[in-house]
Amino acid sequence: MHIFDHLLAMPDELKNLFDDFPSLLFHQEPESWDGIPGERFAITGQLCHLLDIEIQGYQHRFHRTVNETMPELPSLDGYLLAELNQYKQADPKQVLMQFRLARLQTVKMLKALKTEDYSRRANFGSYGEVSLLGLAHLLRSHDLQHLACMHWLRMRLLYSTEL
Template sequence: MHTTTDPSSDPALLDTLAQMPAQLQALARALPPHRHAWRPGSDLFSLLEHACHLRDLEAEGYQLRIRRLVEEDLPELQEIDGSSWAVERDYQAQSLDEAMGAFAAHRARTVALLADTLPRHAGRKGLFGGFGIVTLGELVRGMAAHDASHREEIAALVAAAAQVA
């Protein structure tokens, strides 16, 4: 069994991940309800699509990848096309409150899983599509970066919505 630690096992990183659902809630409160499904551009997500994407990626992407990295030797980790999911799963017709609630529940499970596995398995490796070989620690840092990009996009969406109010 490969066991190693790296800087990604820092508890502050898990705290950062754990805070994302509350940050999403705060951003959602800054947007009027009639703008929850509004897109600032044809190729950009609405707040509702962001929430659904985060929910589904958490459960069907991150949790699966983490388990496979810990349990398998050099697993092939699947990439996810979030834009395709948005259309195929009709994110625009879903409930924002339900999506945010499910995301919060899934993220809590992910953080608990990582709290248990990351300190011992941060160096476990997998083959992740176009990214090549990644460790569990790198995957976790990527999750934090993905969260940051969604916060930035949603903040921009909120600002754009204020301009068209």
């Protein structure tokens, strides 16, 4: 399935974008968050959020969807996770490595499923009823949202007149 290729590409996409940021900006927040296409996290916070949502969100959601009948999958409060997991003190390079390993684990789990498992369904917050394969596409959508956030931060922190 092509979705696996897209999911597996994310760690490299993330690293390539991250490598373009000067280290002094890893924890820098813009003066204004107007227009950001997602959560208001600095670069390191974006990475931490992706890692937390990968492990505590999607890996858990996939597992429950395969093993339960029509589970109710809760959304996670990203800002609460940021506070609890101290995103502002995190080492972004370590987080990138952890994300790579977590994503490999996610895709390995998905590839090991039987074809009929991809049709299993769950209720997922405001998305409503969704199949397991649909959840995989939502994960990719989440990836793209946070890549967009990082591009937005690059624009705001490096190329904005506010600096």
